[in-house]
Amino acid sequence: MALGELIWTGRAWPAAEIVGRTGDDFTFKTSGKGRPVDLVGPAAWWRNFSELNLDDPDAVIGFVRRHGDPFGQLSPTTQGDTAGWAYVLALLKLAASCWTRNRDGTGTALETALAKVAQGRAVPSLCTVWDNGYVIDALLASPLFVASVAFVPHVGEVGEGVTARRGVTMRIIPENLAAYMMTSAILHLENHVSMAPCEQCGDWFVERRRGTQFCSASCRAAHSTSKKEKK
Numbered sequence: 028m029a030l031g032e033l034i035w036t037g038r039a040w041p042a043a044e045i046v047g048r049t050g051d052d053f054t055f056k057t058s059g060k061g062r063p064v065d066l067v068g069p070a071a072w073w074r075n076f077s078e079l080n081l082d083d084p085d086a087v088i089g090f091v092r093r094h095g096d097p098f099g100q101l102s103p104t105t106q107g108d109t110a111g112w113a114y115v116l117a118l119l120k121l122a123a124s125c126w127t128r129n130r131d132g133t134g135t136a137l138e139t140a141l142a143k144v145a146q147g148r149a150v151p152s153l154c155t156v157w158d159n160g161y162v163i164d165a166l167l168a169s170p171l172f173v174a175s176v177a178f179v180p181h182v183g184e185v186g187e188g189v190t191a192r193r194g195v196t197m198r199i200i201p202e203n204l205a206a207y208m209m210t211s212a213i214l215h216l217e218n219h220v221s222m223a224p225c226e227q228c229g230d231w232f233v234e235r236r237r238g239t240q241f242c243s244a245s246c247r248a249a250h251s252t253s254k255k256e257k258k
C-alpha cells in the first residue's frame with residue numbers, strides 16, 4: 028500500500044493582531060473570514076516556523092497572518108495564543124538541523140566552503156544527513172503527530188508508467204497547521220529535498236531547479252515589478 032498525498036485545508040488570518048501577553052505566551056485575535064489555504068503536498072515553510080523568535084510579537088503575528096494559527100484555535104469569535112508553539116518549534120528546529128545553510132547563509136564548514144566556491148551565487152540548503160531516520164522517529168513519536176494526523180485510505184492512482192493503475196492509497200490529513208508542518212518536515216527528511224528561502228516573500232521552498240530564487244511565479248512577478256518601480 029502506498030502512502031499518498033498530504034492534504035492541508037486551513038485558513039490564514041491576514042487581519043490578525045496581538046492583544047496581549049500572559050507569561051511567555053502572546054494572545055491574538057482576528058476579524059474577517061481569513062484567507063482559505065488549500066494545499067496538496069508538503070510545504071517547506073515549516074522552516075520559517077522553526078526560525079521564529081517567539082519573544083517577537085511581529086514575528087508571531089506575521090506567521091499567523093501569512094500561514095495561519097498552528098493549533099487552529101483562532102476565529103473571529105475565538106482568540107488564539109502561542110501556548111504549545113515552543114514545542115512544535117523545537118521539533119521543527121531538530122528537523123531543520125539536517126539541512127546545511129541557514130537563512131543568513133551560515134551553516135556547516137562544508138557549506139561555507141561551497142558558498143565561497145559559488146562566488147555569490149545562491150547555494151541551496153541541502154539535506155546532507157543521509158541517515159536521518161532518528162529525527163523522523165522523534166517527529167513520528169511526538170504526541171502532536173500521533174494525535175493530530177489521520178491516514179485515510181482511498182482508491183487513487185498508484186504505480187508509475189506501465190504499472191500505473193487505480194489502487195488503495197493513504198491520504199495523510201493533518202488536523203491542524205502544526206501537524207501539517209510536522210508531516211511536511213517528515214516527508215522532506217524522507218526525500219532529502221534541497222531548499223532555498225524565497226527572495227521576495229522569505230518563505231523556504233523546495234528547489235526543483237538549481238538556482239531558483241523564488242517560491243512561486245507570483246513572487247517572481249512581484250519581485251520584477253518592485254525592481255522596476257525602484258528604477
Ligand SMILES: [Zn+2]
Nearest residue numbers: 225228242246
Ligand atoms: Zn515567495
